[in-house]
Amino acid sequence: MANNSSVLSGNFPVKQISKEVIIVQVLIGVFLSINFFLIITFFKKDVFHTSMRYILFAETLLSDCLFLILANVTLILSYFGVTMQMGFCLILFFLTSLYSYVTPVTLTAMTLERYVAICMPLRHAELCTPHGALQLILIIHSISAVPITINLAVFYSTASPTFNTKRAICHGEMFVLVTWQGHFRSAISQLYFFIMFTIIVFSYIKIMKVAKTASGEHKKSTWKGLRTVILHGFQLLLSLIQLWSVFIEAAALKVSLTLYINIRYFDYIMFFLAPRCLSPLIYGLRDELFFKALKSYALWGVNVISAYHNG
Numbered sequence: 001m002a003n004n005s006s007v008l009s010g011n012f013p014v015k016q017i018s019k020e021v022i023i024v025q026v027l028i029g030v031f032l033s034i035n036f037f038l039i040i041t042f043f044k045k046d047v048f049h050t051s052m053r054y055i056l057f058a059e060t061l062l063s064d065c066l067f068l069i070l071a072n073v074t075l076i077l078s079y080f081g082v083t084m085q086m087g088f089c090l091i092l093f094f095l096t097s098l099y100s101y102v103t104p105v106t107l108t109a110m111t112l113e114r115y116v117a118i119c120m121p122l123r124h125a126e127l128c129t130p131h132g133a134l135q136l137i138l139i140i141h142s143i144s145a146v147p148i149t150i151n152l153a154v155f156y157s158t159a160s161p162t163f164n165t166k167r168a169i170c171h172g173e174m175f176v177l178v179t180w181q182g183h184f185r186s187a188i189s190q191l192y193f194f195i196m197f198t199i200i201v202f203s204y205i206k207i208m209k210v211a212k213t214a215s216g217e218h219k220k221s222t223w224k225g226l227r228t229v230i231l232h233g234f235q236l237l238l239s240l241i242q243l244w245s246v247f248i249e250a251a252a253l254k255v256s257l258t259l260y261i262n263i264r265y266f267d268y269i270m271f272f273l274a275p276r277c278l279s280p281l282i283y284g285l286r287d288e289l290f291f292k293a294l295k296s297y298a299l300w301g302v303n304v305i306s307a308y309h310n311g
């Protein structure tokens with residue numbers, strides 16, 4: 001059967017493996033491999049464990065990995081028309097939604113860390129401790145869990161008591177029974193991102209003021225911090241566009257499930273994958289200390305492979 005052909009199972013199209021599926025899986029495989037390498041590098045070097053900046057960076061990597069794995073499983077199951085019990089779908093939906101927020105909230109926290117380091121250098125050592133970073137991670141997860149908890153509470157206030165025992169193709173729109181619930185979910189998300197974007201703009205303005213008056217080595221580090229904040233803002237902007245794409249996906253679902261799945265795949269690559277590909281670039285390659293550690297482990301791996309083949 002041709003790659004683009006499909007058969008009907010009930011009311012839902014079950015697609016055969018296509019080049020789009022393969023491309024997405026290759027991209028995710030590459031991205032996860034890079035992230036795992038960065039995570040291993042973080043845990044191998046003790047110096048990274050004493051810095052809030054690197055601890056939060058590792059948090060974004062772990063969050064992105066979990067999000068991509070969970071979202072990809074859900075996406076593949078829906079793409080092939082696989083049904084599941086709604087109780088299991090609920091768990092997938094909760095965790096995916098949670099980690100879709102964890103990364104942007106962590107980026108905001110990292111921006112504030114740069115703000116403290118540059119604009120409040122005398123208090124940086126006091127405020128940005130490793131112990132404080134672990135507490136901050138718990139706070140980040142708590143803040144990130146609020147939107148999905150509220151949305152599910154609203155959903156179950158109108159859902160059937162037997163909803164969790166039903167079987168269907170799992171997708172996020174099934175947790176919206178009436179139009180106002182979708183608008184309510186979107187309003188919470190946009191409020192979150194407005195607050196985060198405001199914090200990043202505030203930090204950018206404050207750091208810019210310091211950068212204009214800085215000199216010497218401090219000026220160099222200040223401008224580097226400013227560029228990092230700009231990249232965080234760009235990541236957050238892509239995530240915000242991802243929020244708006246939900247409206248298009250909801251409209252597409254009313255037309256057909258096939259159109260919904262195709263649009264969702266496009267959004268997945270552009271607004272789910274792309275923002276998460278920037279984190280390794282911002283800290284994994286731009287940061288001098290982390291790049292040196294990456295380079296040393298990469299060279300060590302090459303030497304081990306060469307020795308194995310030569311032996």
